[in-house]
Amino acid sequence: MGLGKLRLSSFSLFVILLCQLSFSAYQMGDHPCHLKRDYSLTYRKEGDLVIGGFFSLFLKTSIYVDKLSFRIPPVWTSADSKYMIKHYQHFLIFQFAVHEINKDPHLLPNITLGYQLFSNFHSNKLALENSLIWLSGMGPTIPNYNCELQHKSVAVIGGMSSTLSMAMATMLGLYKVPQVTYGPFDLLLADNVQYPYVYQMGSRESTLHLTVIKLMLHFGWTWIGLVISDNMRGEQFFNNLKEEMTRNGMCLAFVERVPKKINLEHDESIKLFSRIIASSSNVIFIYGDTDSLFEFSILVNDFYLNGKLLITTSYWDFSIDVTKEMNHFHGTLIISQIKREIPGFTDFLRSVKPTVNTEDIFLKSFWEITYYCRLSKKGTVELLHYVCPEMDLVEGVYSSDFEKTIMDLSYNIYNGIYLLAHAFHQLLESDPKATSEFGKNPVLSWKLHHFLRCVNPDLDDKDELCGYAARMADERYDILNFKIFPDYIAKQVKVGEVIHHGKELNIHEEDVDWPEDFGQTPSSTCSASCGPGFRKTLQEGQPICCFDCTLCPEGEISNQSDTEQCLKCPEDQYPSKEKDRCLPKTVTYLAYEETLGMALAAVALSLSLLTTLVLGIFVMHRDTPIVKANNRSLSYTLLTSLTLCFLSSLLFIGRPTPATCLLRQTTFAIVFTVTIASILAKTITMVLAFRATKQVSKLRRLMGTRVSYFLIFICTLIQMCLCGIWLGTYPPFLEKDTHSEFSFIVIQCNEGSLVTFYCVLGYMGFLSLVSFTLAFLARKLPDTFNEAKYLTFSMMVFCSVWISFLPAYQSTKRKAMVAMEIFSILVSGAGILTCIFVPKCYVIFLRSDRNTLSLLKSKANP
Template sequence: MASKDTSLALGMVSLMLHFSWTWVGLVITEGPKGLQFLSDVRAEMDKNRVCVAFVKMISNAATSYYLNQQKHYFIIKETFPANVVIIYYDAESINDMQHNVGLHLVTWKVWVTNSQWHADLTGNNFIFDSFHGTLIFSNHHEISGFKKFIQTVNPSSYPEDIFLQQLWYWHFHCSLSDSGCVLENCIPNASLAQLPVNRFDPAISDASYNIYNAVYSVAHALHEMLLQQVQKQPMGDGEAVVLSPWQLHTFLKNIQFNNPAGDQVTLDKKVKLDAKYDILNYWNFPEGLRLYVKVGEFSPHVANKQLTLSEEMIQWATAITETPNSVCTESCHPGLRKSPQEGKVSCCFDCIPCSENEITNDTDMEQCVKCPDHQYANSQRNHCLQKSVTFLAYEDPLGEGLASTALSFTLLTAAVLGLFVKHRDTPIVKANNRALSYTLLISLTCCFLCSLLFIGRPTTATCILQQTSFGIVFTVAVSTVLAKTITVVLAFKVTAPGRKMRQLLVSGAPNSIIPICSLIQLTLCGVWMGTNPPYIDTDAHSEHGHILIVCNKGSLTAFYCVLGYLGSLALVSFTVAFLARNLPDTFNEAKFLTFSMLVFCSVWVTFLPVYHSTKGKVMVAMEVFSILASSAGLLGCIFVPKCYIILIRPDKNSLHGFRDKTHSGRKKP
């Protein structure tokens, strides 16, 4: 006669999901119904990712009371991590279970069960009740006239009912007559409805409701059977209807009707509907209150919202001041991802921060999501932010410093050029080949200025001019140094009249090195521009939170060919200058040329590894710095000593001083 309870497991799991309880213990009484419920609830929990913290089966045998007592104590101690426990039981074993759970005062648990507690704990006088706050899934029963019956019933109405006499004796201060069979001196007009709910619950119990339906089922079956017999019996024969008990079974099996409460009653499992459950909250604080308050309901027949709950009405277990939590591991907040713990259920996991530029924007996400290239992850790694476009601008402190340095050196080089032009007829300017000096100063000026092409927002024109101007201008500067060095060597090594070497020196043949070397570099740059020239590109990974606009060099092979040729030319110049460093003369600049090429080579040898180890704007700034440093090295090492003599020691920059220095130099050997 009991209602179909296959939806009980779904209702309890729906409650778990409502409060996000994912770590739940199960205490089940043994028997077919208990095992069926265990199978149903585990299936629903697995489907909804609610994990079973433990499963304990409780025996129904009355003889195992002592063993049960020890087992229940073990349950309480072992299941401490699970704050929510589902208890499914049959009425036969609940008294023992409740007594032992209550005895150990488990006040931090939330119990979810399938029926009301029936055990009478009156006399225990616990200050804190272990079952206060229990949530109970109870079948909804309401029989018309039952409340009126409770209000009017008394022992005199049913003198043979011993149960009523006991209630009156306990609750209405009655005394027994001398014979011990009659109640005397009871409170006048006493009624069970006057008793508080904690002493007598006027609601009909599940068992009573099933008995009620059973009586009606038998009555309906008898009615159908008698009606059928009357219809079959011939009219007027006067014989009584004879019925056999076994004939009732067929009618009971097929019976289907609505009882006076409006609920459908049937014994056919295929037709029987799933039960609708009231969710009751057991209030027993202070101990003895014993109230069952309806806080919600679960109806499996409602499509969209099967569970309705009034959370503000719920009183939780003693010592719990807010909605309790029952999880194996606290939820992973946005910015973290779940990582399963080896050998444990899915509800037990570790929370690991997302990798760089990856986010999670929800709780308990299993995978981090990578931000698009035009976005970046914030510091909490829970949101992607839009990247800002950037480049080495003149407004940046780094760009401003480099641009100021380039312009300062440009002005300084122009001033040196002006100084040399002004003193073009002095011995020191003439002795060091003033045409080559002018060429070198002009090329150095262009070297300083070409560094400005690397600063500012890149365009197609600036990207092409950056590399071509850099390669050609520096080739002119280095080839000029080589021409000056060869001129010095020829001037001091070739002294015999009429020799061909002397003719080369007089004709200015070393100066032809400049256009020849520059033409080779120009050819390399032309091939580069014709095959795979530089172009505007974006770099979304070098600088966090920025999209860097850069000049892609196009063909790296061509770029390194240009650099390699320039390096080879610088190495040749350094070698020739080093060999000629000790030639005697007052204005011999071979030593200065050696130092200048040493600085130049050192800068660019250092540049390559540092260039490849940097990213973003720093990489561009590194190239600009190398251009400025190498150009400044040439300017300083070659022209600073000459400017010193011209400006500070003009006495040495005269024909008389030149001859004195020459004679003193020749006496030393």
Template structure:
């Protein structure tokens, strides 16, 4: 089918709004200049049928305004629409046509005031908008673009541009919000290889890693035309393989035309890879679900569940009725409807070209609502809504200029208004459109309308439904998404898709970086002792507070229990009973010795020292009770010092008994010098002297760094131990060391005297008692240091009781045996004979 007429549509009016659409794709051919460019005959064309709605939205908006007496009551709006054909030279030609006198293509020449173009709306693609801006900027004609803002070397060139779509930076932030909301940290990116695609990649490459999002892959695509598909098949297969084989289920696709995206899902692609799993496609605001006629049979199920950003829009009442009642083929001035009709319904508008393969004649009775949604939608799309609002923006600016004549009389010649004069009114423009949406430009001449987030639901018959599941509100800087309203791709079984490099680290684990991998790829490491992670994917485990400890799974802290050696618990009660039992045994022994104090065996072993030793042992057993129950200031202050002094008295008594025994056998000569040392004075001197040294050590301890009640949070993982802090560990071990020193001397002296005659000799029994005593306290030190909490106290109590019991049993039990069970041996004569 050959065409020789440039697609245009002119409706005259007092003020004209120009329009550049992108509906017809024409293969670029060399011009031989044998005829006027406007009369050039070119071959087969393709129609992006859906974009015809953009022109219809402009036509409908002008119709509404002309019927509304509240806006421009004395002015009739007209329009003049051209197609860009997706080519730069045709775009330039169309703009020059708009700026020339009607039907006279003479640049820079206008005859009269007829059909003055006050503003131009277009275009859908940034490259086309840039071509337009190059010309319109010279004439200062306002340009309303509903594409991405074209990137210019000199940003001052864009001052005539008004962007109907919000700034792309907000869209990038919205994409980031979606990824963070669903926890998609491992994403793929496919972007068109052009300047806006470069800008998009720079933006997200800076923004996403700051929010811990990594890129599984980044692929660039070239523009692919139908006649070049065979040449491009290799890299199409590569992109398809990369995207489908990647474990990234969320893939961002950035382009201005989804028809290129659909080439990735030709049947030929699926033959090269056996991975039919779905992806969650995140599509940018420039993309609508469109199709060329040759794509009618292509499957679009891969788009099922996609999330797409669209310019915020509402249903315009009356638009569908306008589409249904308009006689599209009867309007001869409409140069777009015929080619749209023929390629959408596979028919010919007239039977004059029967040499073609199409034999069906278009009747005009075909229904637009019967077309698949990818070809045409009855509801107004986001881009069409932007065109609709752009027409109203021009109308309101014109109305403001006409309504404020006294204020702008010097600025405006009302007989010949100029397009550049509109900028003053557009700068401060704010209005509500017919459906109640407020429209306003910010200081950068960009719309602040915000974005809608749409979920595409694709049905088996290739129809689809747009479901609004969220929005990005620019003025409130808010992001909202309704997760329950989303229909995911069938491969996810309607469960929330995951898009991560690896599985989450569950509570109780933290992330551990994989060498050579992006930071989104990591292993999971179990939290060490004392630490927890209570959330998914924590970078590091956190320490439990001092009053808590990790549970078994290391995902929360359990409060520690307060503990101390209590009389109520079995261990404490056992030690109390053991101490009382030993106390009673000692008291019984003391009673026995006091009752039989006249017997030879009691008299022979120094009665006073015996009583002193037994009383000190009684106090030793009682001192052990100071270590049991909750520590307080008094018990902490005195328990170690009381134990040290009392034990020193006991050991000093043993030492005095030993020295007395030795001296008794050395003083055998009557009137000898040694006899005067054997007696009460020596015993008292030894006991008092040794005890005063220990008392002095304890006094220094209490005066400098006295013990005090304390709380131990760290020694026992699950307990808070109430204890006595010894104040100075050095002084504590000085007390123990001095006591050990006395015991060592007693042991040495008793050991040397063990072979003295047996009748009056206690040396053997003292040797055994000191051996037990030293063994207990030598084992006490490592045991004490290796235990924690209340068991340290229990070890000390046990050492006190066992060492005291050793003294009691080794020294006194043999005598009690003779006194009670062998009284016949407790005889002076028998002892003297022995």
């Protein structure tokens, strides 16, 4: 690909022009232009094929540049050995993978892999400079000049972050050098036009946001803060996480984007940290890599996030400064891809000793810095005279300085070495002559690109993968807990895992050490959870996680926490007092077993027995004048109907059935009609008898028994017709009233057609009103046994009771309504019995002197 087709930055063009001018000056005999740094460490091991390794061991800090910086001489800044020392594992895993491949007789037979290791001090400028050194060979760093030995160098592994990878790709891409990055996947590096020779070993993390959601759901965290790096990776993760959180009813308390450069002395950094501290969220998820959040980790170390639980990924290495106090991060949860065991790596570490690998300057620096000792007269730590002990890495390295378990980036390096090895293998199988031409024709290394695209970088999968798009994220994640043990030994302890294929989260909470600010599992919610019996009411203008708890309305319950809607109980159940469950309603009706039903039934039976007794008295004294004078046949009929009236009230007591619902109102109406009709017949008979005595007219013929019974029959027939219409159109029916009583199901009889029901009552009222009127007009008739007064009082009681019954019947419900009707039947019947027949019984038993025929004749003929 020509230079015209590459989209190079202005900085890249400047570097190229500078290098070309420098090389021209070198050819003309002027002062040679080459780059030389005292801290540009490199370690090379020869082989038939040489792979370059660009890693970040120490840190070269940069100075903030402003307008005032140009007024003073530039300040030289050296590399700081205190930082990023734990990443020495990247060098070791690189060397181990090469050593392992060289021992494999099948992968690359008759070919030995070599390597050249660089430390770019996590600096973009030095990464670019080391790329130029690697391209120039073993001699001075001269642009566009390659040492003959350098032709063996066919590929590069490097780029702990995307910015480092881009800086390297700017230079290496000009020469089509295959570059395998081991840092997190970045969409910018996936641009095939701008970075066509870059192959990313990092995964896309397509399910990382789902892992965060699972963790939040498990602990009930619905209100979290989010700190992301201010780049495309951070924005993509934010969008994915926000969408999934909305789907699960969770909210973000804040979203802070951390710029790559933070001026720790500027007010803006203080404001950034203050917003995080002031948040009501107790859980903060931090997403980014070591490069993008390095200065933020220093900020966290300096100010301390009090009362906050941090969750992050293994790509943000907050422990890169081993000299800082790490207690701030105790309890932090780390989401990491499953750490797979690499067989033989521990044994390899036992063979790594500075006395054996004397040329490995990185091992020497790491060893002296770790133990603060010296291996030679001129050691890394020159102020001490303590001689380093004889031991290997497994025995001697402090756990806080070196991770013996394989980290994510280390595993990517391991896979990257094997990716290149398999590409070499495929290239040599397709072109056997390539073996002899390596080192002579650098163009052959360009052929690796085809095989890098079609070799599966994941050794566990056997399917061929063509196209070098980054692999999808591993469907399994480890949940690690960062713990500070005594003697300040830091460890990442596995406490759980997430398997997305099975949608499982397995976590051992008893193994988790929470931050010291939390005595137990921390909670993080905007509003306290609404317990059963309450529903969530959203606060106006606030996220859905911020709400008030409102008691469920009457008749509704919520049996779960944080429900948005209360539920109505089934018709046969009612809410408990706490409104957290539904209780079965009690079936109720006016039963014989309860006090009211028992009392009413006893009164009804007593009155019916009393009426029967009165009927017996009248039968026994049927020949006495007082019984004869008041039409004893009508008296018998009246007493019999009264007895049935009292007994008809028993149909209203007990569990209603369809049969009792049909019979009780109609039976009551008919027998009471007979009673009223009998009273009406007695009243008419009495009036006609008086008129016949005075005027001796034909009215005497109307005093016969047949006429009276005919009148009773006609009145009763009319009532029976009304009841027949009622039963034929809309009859009473059995129903269960589940709404009137809060905790009861009332078994009752619905009257059906209320119009017909009131017509039946109105007809009885009409008959009683006629009887009352006639009796009232005849109350002063001069007859010894004139019962007009008694009939008047009885009808007055009857009308008063039933006139009072109508509004009371409308205002009462359920059992009270039934009891009211029974009470009206008994009182009205008792009033008739008392007013008409008690005076006669009084005369029969106590005033027998007045129950004589002579007295009757004397009163009849004054």
